[in-house]
Amino acid sequence: MQKLKNISFESTTLENGFWKSKYDVNKNVSIGNVYRRFEETGRFNAMRFARKEGEPVHVFYDSDVAKWIEAVAYLIQSEGGFTQEQEIIDSLVSDMIAHQLPSGYINSYFIQMEPDAIFTKRSEHELYCAGHLIEAAIAYDKATGKRDMLDMMLRYVDCIERAFITEKTAKFVTCGHEEIELALIKLYEYTGNKKYLDMALFFLDNRRPDVDADPLYDSREKSYCQSHLPVREQKEALGHAVRAAYLYIAMEEAAQKTDDKELSDACDALFEDITSKKMFITGGIGSAREGEAFTVPFDLPNLEAYSESCAAIGLMLFALSLQKKRLDSRYADTIERVMYNNLLSSVSMDGRSFFYENPLEVHLASVGKDSSIVPARRRRLPRYRRLEVFSCSCCPPNINRILARIGDFFFSEHGDSLVINQYGAISLENERISLKLETNYPYDAKIKLSGKRNSYKSILLRRPWWCLEYKLDGATVIGERNGYIEIAVGGDFEITLDLMMKPYFVHTNTKVRDNCGRVALCLGPTVYCMERLDNDCDLNALTVDVNSPVSIESSTDIPTLVANGYLDVTDGALYFIGESERTSIPLRFIPYRCFANRDACDMLVWVRKA
């Protein structure tokens, strides 16, 4: 059933440009900083079974470290090196193996803290941790050829198979937090052993309302962890957004591997539901803090947007799986939306700190609003400053591993055609083509494609949803297919594509209550926002004139757009009769991904239209 093949980052090289700089900051700063903070917070010691007095162990620690290992593995795969990190990982793995139970069980929390509760608590992330360790073990084995971690995990997977499938000694059937399913499919792909695919299918098929009754989950709706319906009947994205996305990835991968039309249709419906009703313009998903969850269709509140970094990454990966199923630019459009907005907003420009939630508005005056009540019951608005680590620190290493494999998102293969899904300064080298993309994307959308074509018959260039017209030189357009421009190229080619990027305003369906009468200024794939540092007034008192030209100010760090607008001037009264005055004022916008990189201040994406 799989119609396309995604081309791995292994065949690509990032050239000097936008993504190379993000990749380098991740490699040179973020990886080290996440490691340091994980050491300081006892995460590594917990996994070494060498906890120091007073250091906590949490149920999700294994997954935090696993994602960091996975990130390091991708970097090694790309460029070798990382000797020190390899020593840390090798020593850690050997400590883990030393403490692996005879059954093959390995989990730093349960072995040390609740050995009697192994496989009894559905809510406590056990198989979720296992999944991330599997992904890390595969990546590390592939990058270094060191199999110890993978072997450890294969023993653990056997143990899981016995406990959950053959002997059924476990006290629950499916994990409260999905992840094991997609990891087992990766393991099947990596080893070729169909047993792992069957295990994944077991966990998918048993995610049903009539299975599992963890008392810890009794108070939650079953949709919280997508157990409200058999997976094939799920058509609406519900519940915890990260759990949901990880499930949908596994569903789509399983559907492709087993030609399961029902499962595939469910994934199509879920993707449609998310992208047409439940996705912020930044690619963020999960509207509510409570439950970190999807809510009702068109509920996209900017000030309270939860929009967790991990959920956006989940959506990118879901779209990456769907991208293999059929040629349709909506998948790469969605990936692009996340890449340039929610993914990059989640890490500071210096690479040191991270957002867990990614709001679309910051209004400092509202931050302490519920100040007179029980502190624990206060409604928290999203943080407006990034942190180096969180007590639940799933997002930082997730960002690490995605940026380390960002090359995975650029190319795919559709029969005899090379598909270019994302644009950037990157080169691709394989037996069918030698290709180099030169571009300042996303600052402009002029792309030079040059190289030598061997066996591909055509190239499919994604025409982004925002691209209203384009210019192409050096190739013949065969036609447009599902959002892709198909071109015929010579053996040696040099093509220029200009997607004619210019600032544009986006409107929202009026069903989205919070965006009525508002527009978002964008440039190519980049969503812009205003910060109060650049616009010293109540940001909601500003309106933007969508009919006058927007100028682009070149700036090294934070590229700025300047639009014409107005400031409503009101007298001091709370309520008053008669016209409000307005004065002309230039509005200064910066990319959303750059917000909160200076002093804390108000921020606004959706600006009132004059």
Added chain:
Amino acid sequence: MQKLKNISFESTTLENGFWKSKYDVNKNVSIGNVYRRFEETGRFNAMRFARKEGEPVHVFYDSDVAKWIEAVAYLIQSEGGFTQEQEIIDSLVSDMIAHQLPSGYINSYFIQMEPDAIFTKRSEHELYCAGHLIEAAIAYDKATGKRDMLDMMLRYVDCIERAFITEKTAKFVTCGHEEIELALIKLYEYTGNKKYLDMALFFLDNRRPDVDADPLYDSREKSYCQSHLPVREQKEALGHAVRAAYLYIAMEEAAQKTDDKELSDACDALFEDITSKKMFITGGIGSAREGEAFTVPFDLPNLEAYSESCAAIGLMLFALSLQKKRLDSRYADTIERVMYNNLLSSVSMDGRSFFYENPLEVHLASVGKDSSIVPARRRRLPRYRRLEVFSCSCCPPNINRILARIGDFFFSEHGDSLVINQYGAISLENERISLKLETNYPYDAKIKLSGKRNSYKSILLRRPWWCLEYKLDGATVIGERNGYIEIAVGGDFEITLDLMMKPYFVHTNTKVRDNCGRVALCLGPTVYCMERLDNDCDLNALTVDVNSPVSIESSTDIPTLVANGYLDVTDGALYFIGESERTSIPLRFIPYRCFANRDACDMLVWVRKA
């Protein structure tokens, strides 16, 4: 220090007109319906000490019934009758007296449920209930001459004095929910016994952060019950809005009776803080459901507005006290704002059911938004349908008692001047004047004043804040003073005043994030809103043209205004580039007080300005 005197409803008679119809619905429907539902929910049986199997008793039951008794007493005072209700009350009082403890203590919850916990739990509304019973006992004694209830309460007040002041056996010092303070001042006024004023001052003076440490309140901020600062230092309205308002009333009354400038200044600052920063256009106060509380300045969210009915009543009564301190139309303006909006929205037009919270927007699509999480943790939006009774049913009988004494709000006396604070079809008869007001107010603002002046030297007519020009015939204008038009009238007079009411749009200070770019349509004191039943589309997709004329449609039940506006038409996509289309459309508005009297539907006060 008291400069003005409010004229009691006893000297007034509501004539056929707007308020008479509201008064009659209250008398003929609401009073009976609240009684029925209170019987059905065991509130009366609890107070009779005749609880049936399975009937609950709650700490606030005495106060619910007390407010109902107070309402009935005002109706008896006005018109006599209510024989059946008097029998119910007399028999109830005799049951209570039979169960009053030898100490004088009387509280249906603690005697029956927690006799060992009497006066040990600051949070459990004991003195709050006592306060409402005092108010009821005064009103009932005054209306009927039956002293039993008052005598019972005087014994209870002596018991309270011993427990809290002389012997200090109580385990807390001030009640978690204010009310006793203002009731004791009323008792002082009614009996002339200064001891009751001293007790009120004791409770006011001891409301301080260094006094009282109820473990039940440890988790709450001290501002929740206004214990964060000594009362004289409180300048910002904080915490539970009903508690706050009841405290401020007592503070102002105490200030006037003791010439306490510090206390008086605090009340001025609190009133200013509320009305210039924390009051909805409807007169509602208390922005947040959590804590039923004031939040930060300019936080006035329409969809989530808590705006409790009791809090609006508290604001009316606070303004009524302030109105005695100095001639300033802001107090009566605020009372008018509440009277025609939040007070009347809190009861259905048929008088049968009530709102506890009074939101300024209903968006049904958002009601179930937090559906995937722990039900107990869901963020609840305000109810959009009125109920006949609530488990905590403080509001319905509070509305009963205020509508029964609505005549209290119309007139005051300022030296030799009669002050007309509110307009309506009402007559006033006392030794200094015989006055009849004839008007269709608030449907129009033409008022005929006729009668015979005896000893007053002038009449002061409030010029409402919304009145931009007026016409006056039959009297000589002496001048304007603090928002009042002072006129000289002859012995026999017939004056016509036209406040030139016409529809107008109100803007909000841009510090109110939620109202930027929005206007509220008003007519005189009445705030209007759109309901989806009359405007079949997403209400936030509509904009109103504030420059084109608004027409007034006469309608018997629900008077309608029609404005010109536009509907934004968007294509089906969640996000799209380019201009949104808009089509002209008439917008139909009804008075806010009339909303939710038909089928449940979306409602909006603050409409986007075209």
